[in-house]
Amino acid sequence: MSPAELRSPDHLTLALPKGRILEEAVTLLARAGLPLTLPEKSRALRHEFPGVTVLELRNQDVPVYVDLGVADAGIVGKDVLLESGRQIYEPVDLRFAGCRLSLIREVGASGPIGRVGTKYPRAAREYLNARGIPAEIVKLSGNIELAALTGLADAVIDLVQTGSTLRANHLEEVDVLFHSTARLVVNRAALKLRRERLRPVIERLRELVGEPG
Ligand SMILES: Nc1ncnc2c1ncn2[C@@H]1O[C@H](COP(=O)(O)OP(=O)(O)OP(=O)(O)O)[C@@H](O)[C@H]1O
Ligand SMILES: O=P(O)(O)OC[C@H]1O[C@H](OP(=O)(O)OP(=O)(O)O)[C@H](O)[C@@H]1O
Secondary structure (H helix, E strand, O other): OOHHHHOOOOOEEEEEEOOOOHHHHHHHHHHOOOOOOOOOOOOOOEEEEOOEEEEEEOHHHHHHHHHOOOOOEEEEEHHHHHHHOOOOEEEEEOOOOOEEEEEEEEOOOOOOOOEEEEOOHHHHHHHHHHOOOOOEEEEOOOOOOHHHHHOOOOEEEEEEOOOHHHHHOOEEEEEEEEEEOEEEEEOHHHHHHOHHHHHHHHHHHHHHHOOOO
16 A cells, blocks of 8 residues: 555645745645645654644655655645656646756856756756767756856756846856746545545645636
């Protein structure tokens, strides 16, 4: 039996990322009828609400918890979902946390791209392969743009939202790989087992973000 099947059909377990998405995710889910509030700042990693457990995770772990059925549903950026390579049911585009994954270089750079720094090696590999660019990919964890500034890499593939990080560091966006927004993701077994609880939430979220069902 999967973890989802072991729990009561009335109880929902949600996987939410602890970073910049958390507050808006909790607000939206509460407006969709779930009895949630923003967890108090503490070292507690699991938060209990009436009929709902919230697991506070790193972004990259949200697709894992939902795909393996430990969480019934979750909220995560499309960028992280694509990078996970997992085929998870993604019923609602929540239309916040909008950004794009882009190829970035120092302003005016024109030499060959031999090395690319990124937190998104899968997306980077796919992009470079499709263009026949045999670049080495260096997986980094944060402040990715520094790789292009320091010469660690000839280009980076990273998120752009307002563009202020680019402007502040004399960098430019050379190409856009894809656009990303936050998504509701749902475990397929949970959708059947907890239909009564999940369906109304999905429908309400669709109404809230103005997406046709
Ligand atoms: N500057 C940005 N503006 C808007 N949305 C963003 C921005 N940067 C990231 N996002 C979106 O928000 C998600 C979470 O970003 P956040 O900055 O919280 O992650 P993080 O702290 O880098 O995560 P982790 O360290 O766990 O990888 C990203 O996956 C992306 O979908
Ligand atoms: O276009 P902007 O509005 O400047 O946003 C883009 C920046 O935001 C993200 O970084 P974040 O602040 O999450 O830090 P990180 O690099 O440590 O993930 C991203 O990696 C860019 O650096």
